Each structure stands twice: as structure tokens, then as C-alpha cells.
């Protein structure tokens with residue numbers, strides 16, 4: 658494995674599972690020191706232990722906890738180079754706008770969008786102190802494409818993540834801080850497996866729109882995150898980095 662992240666310090670939120678876990682492994686294999694931030698102490702600690710990193714139990718919707726997460730990172734490893742703000746939820750009660758209640762709407766907005774606001778707010782000052790940094794915020798292809806199988810708050814939250822990332826990328830570019838939105842297509846993770854196990858018809862209905870004809874593996878998304886985190890993407894900021902198997906480029910797909 659190339660060592661593009663040798664000596665870099667990275668925080669991964671939602672690092673205990675799925676895309677976050679695959680990225681923790683990828684970052685570590687490329688030489689980074691990794692702080693795993695997750696609500697779940699069992700999976701989060703296991704991920705940190707596996708790569709010789711640090712686990713910090715965090716609810717990313719809690720301002721004080723997020724502030725402490727980045728301070729602990731700098732206190733432990735001396736600086737902050739990379740923030741992968743990735744924790745997110747996709748609960749079944751977030752569905753059509755006609756049936757989604759205000760409680761589900763607000764819960765999803767908090768975990769998926771407010772958390773990214775908080776993580777950027779408390780990561781950026783440490784990166785300013787360091788004179789550089791790379792922030793990757795997990796959006797989704799649904800920030801770019803509309804779906805008839807709606808998850809209305811999720812989609813709106815990811816649109817917010819994309820717009821916020823773009824603006825932060827522009828604002829902090831000349832300070833050497835890059836901010837990009839990562840927009841994965843459907844990934845074979847517990848979040849999606851749980852959603853689609855309950856509804857195979859819904860899964861098939863979505864797969865037909867993927868030119869590559871399959872869901873991504875988390876490792877394929879982690880490879881893209883590592884690229885955005887590394888200096889290989891040094892001229893990229895404020896972008897919508899789609900890793901979607903071709904969904905956003907498709908009109909009709911092969912049979």
C-alpha cells in the first residue's frame with residue numbers, strides 16, 4: 658500500500674461501521690494515525706484497537722462532545738490533518754413527505770447535517786493552526802439525483818451537506834484547507850442491507866439504475882476518501898465527488 662498519509666492525523670466519525678470502518682482501515686494502512694469517533698463504544702473501540710488508534714465515544718449531534726473530540730485529537734497526536742465527517746443515519750420512519758413526521762425529520766437533520774456543521778466548525782480552527790487540512794463530508798448521490806422512493810429528510814440533509822461543503826471549500830481555500838463532499842452511490846453496508854432486507858422490491862428498483870449493476874463495497878468508497886484526504890487531490894476543493902457506479906451519469910442502463 659502506498660504511504661500517502663504517513664504522519665497525518667485523521668478523525669473518522671461513524672468509524673465503527675460500514676464506510677467509516679473501511680476508511681479507518683484504509684487511512685491506517687496508508688500510514689495515518691486514526692481517531693475513531695462513534696456513538697457505539699463496542700464497534701468504535703474494536704476499530705480503533707485494530708489499527709492502533711484512539712477511540713473517542715461521541716454523539717456527533719452534541720456540540721460539547723464534538724468540540725472535545727477535536728481537542729482530544731490534537732492533545733493526543735499534536736495536530737489535525739484530516740476530518741472525515743461521515744456518521745449518518747437512514748431510519749425507516751424517514752420516508753415519503755406525506756408520512757414522515759416532524760420528529761423523524763428533525764432527528765435525521767441533526768445526525769446527518771447539524772453534525773457536519775459542528776464537526777467542520779470545530780475541526781477548521783485546528784487546521785488553520787496547522788496551516789493546512791483536508792475535510793471530507795459524506796453526502797450521497799441523492800444530493801444530486803431525485804428518487805421516487807423517497808427518504809425526504811435524508812435527501813434534504815445530504816443536499817445541505819453538499820452545499821455547506823462547497824461553501825466551506827471556497828471560504829477556506831487560500832488557507833490551505835480543502836473541503837470536499839463525497840457522494841457515494843448505494844453501498845453494501847449494514848445501513849443499506851437493513852433497509853433493503855425488509856423490501857427486496859425496493860432494492861431491485863434501485864439497482865436497475867446503477868450502470869455497474871451492483872452496490873459498491875465499502876472499501877471502494879474508502880479508496881476515494883483516501884484520495885481526497887491525500888495530497889493526490891491537492892487541486893480539488895469545493896467539489897461534489899461522486900463515487901456512484903455511474904448513476905448520476907445514466908439515462909438508460911444496460912440490460
Ligand SMILES: NC(=O)c1ccc[n+]([C@@H]2O[C@H](COP(=O)([O-])OP(=O)(O)OC[C@H]3O[C@@H](n4cnc5c(N)ncnc54)[C@H](O)[C@@H]3O)[C@@H](O)[C@H]2O)c1
Nearest residue numbers: 671673674675676696716717744745797841843844846848
Ligand atoms: N450505505 C450507503 O449506501 C450510503 C450511500 C450514500 C451515503 N451514505 C452515507 O455514508 C455514511 C456512512 O454510512 P454507512 O452505510 O457506513 O452507515 P453505518 O450504519 O454502517 O455506519 C454509521 C456509523 O455511524 C455511527 N453513528 C450513528 N449516529 C451517530 C451519532 N449520533 N454520533 C456518532 N456516531 C454515530 C453508527 O454507530 C455507525 O457506526 C452516512 O453518512 C450515510 O448517510 C451511505
